[in-house]
Amino acid sequence: MNKKLDISSNINWFNQYSFFRTLDTDEQTFLIANSNKVNFDRREVLFKQNTRTSHVMFLQSGLVKIFKEGKSKKRLALKIVNPGNFIGLMSVFGDDIYQYSASAVEDSEIFMTDRSAFLNLIKKNGDFAMDIIHTLCKDGLFIFDKLMAQAYKHLPGRIANVLLYFSQDIYKSHVFEFQLTRKELAELCGTTKESFIRTINEFKNDKIINLNGRKVEIVSMNLVKILSDLG
Amino acid sequence: MNKKLDISSNINWFNQYSFFRTLDTDEQTFLIANSNKVNFDRREVLFKQNTRTSHVMFLQSGLVKIFKEGKSKKRLALKIVNPGNFIGLMSVFGDDIYQYSASAVEDSEIFMTDRSAFLNLIKKNGDFAMDIIHTLCKDGLFIFDKLMAQAYKHLPGRIANVLLYFSQDIYKSHVFEFQLTRKELAELCGTTKESFIRTINEFKNDKIINLNGRKVEIVSMNLVKILSDLG
DNA sequence: ATATTTAGGTGATTTAAATCATTTACTTGT
DNA sequence: ACAAGTAAATGATTTAAATCACCTAAATAT
Incomplete structure (x- = not known):
């Protein structure tokens, strides 16, 4: 080692x-x-x-x-x-x-x-x-x-932040695969796994992202940015 | 100037x-x-x-x-x-x-x-x-x-943090006078002025601190530390 | 001196998100 | 291949704190 x-x-x-x-x-x-x-x-x-x-x-x-x-x-x-x-x-x-x-x-x-x-x-x-x-x-x-x-954005805004973070800083692509569990992703957003799951699934239902297990595709980068911005 | x-x-x-x-x-x-x-x-x-x-x-x-x-x-x-x-x-x-x-x-x-x-x-x-x-x-x-x-402590814990911060780091005394308005103090705790006022007045009612306008005396440093610690 | 703005405070109501409880679907190890 | 453990998901309930509305007391300006 x-x-x-x-x-x-x-x-x-x-x-x-x-x-x-x-x-x-x-x-x-x-x-x-x-x-x-x-x-x-x-x-x-x-x-x-x-x-x-x-x-x-x-x-x-x-x-x-x-x-x-x-x-x-x-x-x-x-x-x-x-x-x-x-x-x-x-x-x-x-x-x-x-x-x-x-x-x-x-x-x-x-x-x-x-x-x-x-x-x-x-x-x-x-x-x-x-x-x-x-x-x-x-x-x-x-x-x-x-x-x-953490102080002023609601959960959707913080999740949008994290999606942008992965897409722009980590994987540099609008399609990527999380290497983290839902619980770990929640910890990155400063929330609980339940709240994270509910909110990110709303993004999915609203067709802002595609989400299949850990595979993500950001469908509307624009909407994600707006969500992040409005908080 | x-x-x-x-x-x-x-x-x-x-x-x-x-x-x-x-x-x-x-x-x-x-x-x-x-x-x-x-x-x-x-x-x-x-x-x-x-x-x-x-x-x-x-x-x-x-x-x-x-x-x-x-x-x-x-x-x-x-x-x-x-x-x-x-x-x-x-x-x-x-x-x-x-x-x-x-x-x-x-x-x-x-x-x-x-x-x-x-x-x-x-x-x-x-x-x-x-x-x-x-x-x-x-x-x-x-x-x-x-x-x-901000992510994990409730307001009483964050206010206790700020009290300790003023007493230990800024004024280096258990009696001091805030040079900030309630609104500014709230901003230091990541909350609203209303919530700050309510919560710090509970500290006062519980005799953890004396509070008179902007004058503060920490009566029980121990309790403040416990509040900060428990969150 | 009086008007106007800013600060401090309180109650009622709403709301976002945590917590609790349970189910289902995957992994991982033997 | 199977059991056991971990991960994902969803509903019901509770809770902390934001928001809204309002009031009083200081401070500042005219």
Whole structure:
């Protein structure tokens, strides 16, 4: 599950991700020397809320869910992480303890870097630091948007948000297949599975989407956007 | 309202704030040379959502409210900024456009730095960059907590949160005076003024707090914590 | 000084969504 | 192939909080 990294074979995939673009060859070599690649199976936990932070994780392939657990097994999913993005940066550099959990939604390859090595690169390379800062800001603004939606949008609006999120950010297609259960989707909308099912089936009955099990087709992107907008 | 800064008189207050601790004398001089001090009166707007970002703002004295405006004049207050903290960093480095507004809750002195000069310091001084990263992470985690509370805590729990927030983070006392109207306090709890008034008056009737206009005394900190915890 | 607006407060009513209960349809493991 | 567990779905009921309507008390403007 955990393997040492060979430098030459890794420099290549580095350059496809904008994050490592700012690192020079020495820095890339240093990063690789202080990292491992770890594979996680679907549903495996990457890290659990309330455990100590240790590594910076970068998703190479697969799909990862970020979620928070509260009292009486209530869960709220924050987002789904796409390949080419960091996982849990906010906790690693914000607290010694993870403030949320992460689990693999699909089989995933994670590039794990020692926290202190990553910190060295940030301190040494200002452009790299700025990329990280930009990402953290974007992430923060995303959460603020979710907070606003949670406070003021009704369920149809929040479900429309999530449909747009999957279609535009995750799968980049108007047809896709959820890799999450209804309960998990409900957690992403900040509601219960029953309410989620009822409301998304109304979308289906109103022919705004086609829904067959986990297969979705957005029939009227326009209506979904209007629903999201009106809240 | 806007005055040029004299270097020698400013180096002093710099050192009382941990943020500028990592800057050497040259960097401090550079920062001051690229900054102005601006005063805002109570209720004046520092920046408005959907306008272009331009400066990094640091609160020297006063109190500032960060809030987002949605459809049909719905507002959600994110937080109250204390002296010694940056205002709107997340938008300045996350987007060209402010994603939220800020207004002075009390008369406030703002130290404003040109975005590009601030960026230079981040790129040049890795420790400074790490401090900024740490702050952004903390801010992000704070919003995530609010999101969780908004999704799963009932109003009494969210009001208890806000009471703890004022008492522990803002005023650092169990007696304090709100500088906000009931409507603004409601916006900080993600509710309406009517619901806020009803619920906080229940706290008063149950002798958990004393409330007289805007004057608050937390009578049983323990009960407030329990209410916050149970949700 | 008086009018007008803004803030604080209360009661009655409605409403969105949670909760509870149960059924049916899939997966997953042995 | 079958049992057992998990996921999806739907109806009935309850509930927290929004909305609506109104009133009083301060604050601000003329």
